[in-house]
Amino acid sequence: MDIVTVADDEGNTLEYKKYKEHVFPKLVRGNVQDQLAQVAQLQCRADDILLCTYPKTGLHWTYNIVHMLVSGSATYLGSPRYLEFDDIANIDSMPPRRVFATHFEVCHLPEAMKCGTGKIINVLRNPKDVAVSYFCFLTSLNSPVYSGNFNGFLKFFLNEDFLFGNWFGALKQWLDIRKTYPDMKTLTLHYEDMKRNKLQNIYTLANFLEIPTGEDFLRQVELNVEFSKMKIDHEHGPAGSDTFVNISNRGVLPIYRKGDIGDWKNWFTQAQSEEFDRVYQQRMAGYDIDFIYE
Known part of the structure; x- marks a missing residue:
């Protein structure tokens, strides 16, 4: 599959792979078609946990909370295996209880999960902070x-053709889950609420995953998933995936930056914010969802 390069009239460029009108990062394995086929047929297990989020909405943060709950150890693990970037055979062979991740749109998830096998967690974040974090x-x-x-x-972010199907399309697919895939077992969290009510959301995750845990352990998890601590653990931990070794230091992706709510105000001009709001209202017409922007 060829890499598509698009450029605007100012020389800004975006590179990606495209398959059946869906846009994917260059690092998605192979020709995309074969990876999607293998993902669709993944042999899922009843106790599987999939984190399905749009990029830069707190996936790594949530993954480590979930890993701590599942393992019973409040220890930072690092990055998950991804349906889009990893050999599916490696996910197939993971020991129980499997916790893995994806930025794929809902339509590209394993068929078994669409039918109710396993549990899926999604984290939503206000799109202006998502855009800033994604750019950085x-x-x-x-x-x-x-x-x-x-x-x-x-301009690329607001366009229909953007990575992982663009933010608007990905969000609408998730919000439509009850109609499209009524048997899917899902939990929706909000990034801003997780920041402000960390312990409460850790309880929510433990209950959703049916993991019996004591308050002392959950409070230990709360302390160990503070953003500043996780950033240090991530940057000074072991080498990352070979998949990312050519694009980042030691294969460790620059996941943690600031993690603030409302950082978009340091980046958006008034005109950019107004244009973003106009497109949001147009693209999300008929969907009622509130985001915290500050």
């Missing part, structure tokens, strides 16, 4: 995915 992430990689300024990035 992509422009910090050693191999360019996006090259250009923030204004150019926003």
Whole structure:
């Protein structure tokens, strides 16, 4: 599969793979079609846990909370295996209880999970902070995915053709789950609420995953998933995946930056914010969901 490169009139460029009108990062394995086919047929287990989130919404943070709950050890693990980036055979062979992740749209999830096998966790975050975090992430990689300024990035972000199906399309698929896949077992969390009510959300995760835990342990998890601590653990931990070794230092992705709520105000101009709001209202018409922006 060829890499598609699109450029705007200011020279900002975005590179990706495209398959059946869906846009994917260059690092998705192979020609995308074969990876999607293998994901669709993944032999899921009743106790599987899949984190399905749009990029830069707190996936790694949530993954480590879930890992601590499942393992019974409040120890930082690192990054999960991904349906899009890892050999599916490696996910197949993971010991129980499997915890893995994806940024794929809902339509690309394993068929067994669509039918109710396993549990799926999604984290939502206000899209303006998502856009800022995504821009900073992509422009910090050693191999360019996006090259250009923030204004150019926003235009790509608001476009229909953006990585992982674009934020609007991915969100609407998740919000439509009850109609599309009524048997899926899902939990929706909000990034901003997790930041402000960490312990309460840890309790919510433990209850959803049916993990009996004591309050002392949950409070230990709460302390060990503080953003500043996780950032240090991540940056000074063991080498990361070979998949990312050519785009980041030791294969460790630059996941943790600031994690603040409302950082978008340091980046958006008034005109950019108004244009973003206009597109949001247009693209999300008919969907009632509130985000915390500050």
